[in-house]
Amino acid sequence: MLNIPKEKFELAEDTDRIRHSPPPARHVGYFADAWTRFRKNKASITASVIIVGIILFSLLTPLFVRGEKVGGLDSYYSKKGPYLSSGLNIPFFDGGKSRSFNARGLLHIYGISLGACDGDGTGNVSIKEISDTYKTVLTPTYKVIGSYEGGRYKARIDTYAEVGFVYMQLTREEYANIAAWQDQNNVRVLYPLIASNQFNPDINDANYWYRADTSSKNQPIDLNGNPIKLSENTRLAENYERDAEGNLVYAKRVGGGDGEALRVRVLYRNYYIYQNGAPPSFILGTDSQGYDLALRLSEGIRLSLFISVTVSLINFLIGAVYGAIEGYFGGLPDLILERIADVLACVPFIVVATLFQLHLSERLGKIPSLLFAFVLTGWIAVASRVRTQFYRFKRQEYVLSARTLGASDARIMLKHIFPNALGTIVTSSVLIIPTVILNESMLSFLGIVNLGSSDTTSLGTLLSEASNIWTNYPHLMIIPALVISLLMICFNLFGNGLRDALNPSLRGVE
């Protein structure tokens, strides 16, 4: 002992009563505590934000897609890239695609724009003049003339405008409607028909409106039969059909009988405006059948999330009850139930899914039978976690005291043990979601399950539809693949963050 003189000591509190500082008044519950921990995990917060973003996208996209026709089948505007309404020319969203052409091919592409400007067959519009009047097929971002390399031109073309003219059969009534509409709105839809003579290389291709030398690779020729060369001032010689009085023919009766059907030649882009009231605008492009990919994607996300969340909830319920009974009672019931679970766990999921599809899909529908397949083996993982937790907690003093006070088994399980085990169970249920998304996409991809139809689709179905054509249309593959990857990564990060927050003792254990 040091020898310290008495006067050096000081009283901590120099009052009559010694007051202890009160204990912190705020009671922090389990979930509030978990939330503070979760908040600090930046990766998990980012992941949750992205998940919420994806969910919002899937819910809100249908509201922004205009009209019913836009989401429907469209054989002309199918497999096209992302496209926002013309005039904006945002890179990547211009529906453009780089291709290489020879001089004749490039002239044919230009010919579509020239033909669109030259509705009356005067034939005196040149390449130089079209960019102002009609959005050219070659997107203005790419200057073509002059970038001539080794006999081929590399050009970026607008794949939507490239569709150009198409032949259609309309009723007389529709024809009158379009004619009235185009006068009213000053947007030309109907264009003169092409004469089927020796200058027309393909009577089914509505884009050969000019005179071409069919004997020599369809080279455009002028009125004297000389080949037309590509230059800024190029004009093409028209080859429109004219009646006896020399007027252009816009519609022709096809078939016999009443002759209600009229064959017309329309500029598809303007016909689209006539039908939908606005130029084509697909933020993610269109899929293999011409559906708006953003709309399809949102349907796919909704279905995939619906399936995975439902499976996760059902697994949670079954697993919790089963695992609780196993863990709480132990002994013989545990042994029997555990053996049943063991056997079930050994059935390969792929076999279960296939058998359920083959047996139940006609009676119950594809989605319910897929759900059954997921649930059949999925709950086992949850059950074994719950079982472990119940084993851990059932011998603890507070359970013993509750039992001494006369609490029933059900009360002990529900009120005393279950809340303690909740963290683990919630985490494992959340981590089921990404596996279900993955397995669903795998099954759809392999063609074992087909969830695609006109009004619904799944992420895996989108991928499998794209799998044969994606080398030419990469966006069909990249966009759904990106969404699936994002969902998987984010749900895993979110689940891991949840685990760290709910069970701090497990932090870092993968």
Add this chain to the structure above:
Amino acid sequence: MIKYILKRLILMLFTLFVVITLCFMLIRALPSSPPEGSSLAQSQMILERWEALGYNKPLLVQFGIYLKNIFTRFDFGTSWKISKTQPALELLVGRLTPTVLVNLYALLLSIPVGIALGILAAIKKNKWQDHLISTLVMFFVSVPSYIYAFLVQYFLFFKLGWFPQTIYSLSDAGGWFTGKMLYSMALPVLALSFGQIAGLCRFTRAELTEALTSDYMLLARAKGLTRAHATTRHALKNAMVPILPMIISSFIGILGGSLVIESIFSIPGVGQLYVQSVQQRDYDVFMLNSIFYTLTGLLAGIVVDISYGFIDPRIKMGER
């Protein structure tokens, strides 16, 4: 030990029997018809052979016949559609080689890389190397393997043109173990490896970090071992105890193969056979394939449990 192994094997056989029974009942209950496109005489023949083989008897009798054929003649039925009237077992065995090869190469690539990265991350824990590896691992573990398949196809084949994609027949490649075959397998092997590397790396990192922070490491350092020495001699050895069984089980897992990768790269393996048997409703092949998948899964589980005992003598199997 032997008692434990026997117990596990008996349990495995029981499980297998239950799964076979369930699958058999469910598969045979499905309507079956002769292959499409076969002539009337052919389908007549097939129907008659089905009749003779007892395919029209009650399900339980059919199951008895099926089991009897397996035990007496090792006959797992016949492929009626994919490969006409070839024994199903022969068909399956023939499809094993490509599956095993591709998955074996993938494993041989991913084991060293995965473990090395995992060790690096564990040693450099909480430094930038660890953060980089852990972040990448998080991404690579989550992204499905078929997406890697598309990525490597797109970039390495279509954009760079590095790998020939197609081998038309076995004679075209000159055998299973030729350079050309290996070269053509490069893309699926790569596609499979990304996920495996990431998984192994994560596992190794977790185990090694735990070992590195344990008390015996402190003792090892205290008695004067260098950090490198202590890590290789003590930590790594202990960390390997759970890693090795995992690797062993993945060697059994390669028999099953990857359905999606085989379907994307058109590998004529077991996975493709499975998908074909489902699509063409070739039920005997489907049945055999299901048994095969169940068996590989069961074996992998048992081997993992048993190998723990061999790898680490401290672990006594079957003790509570």
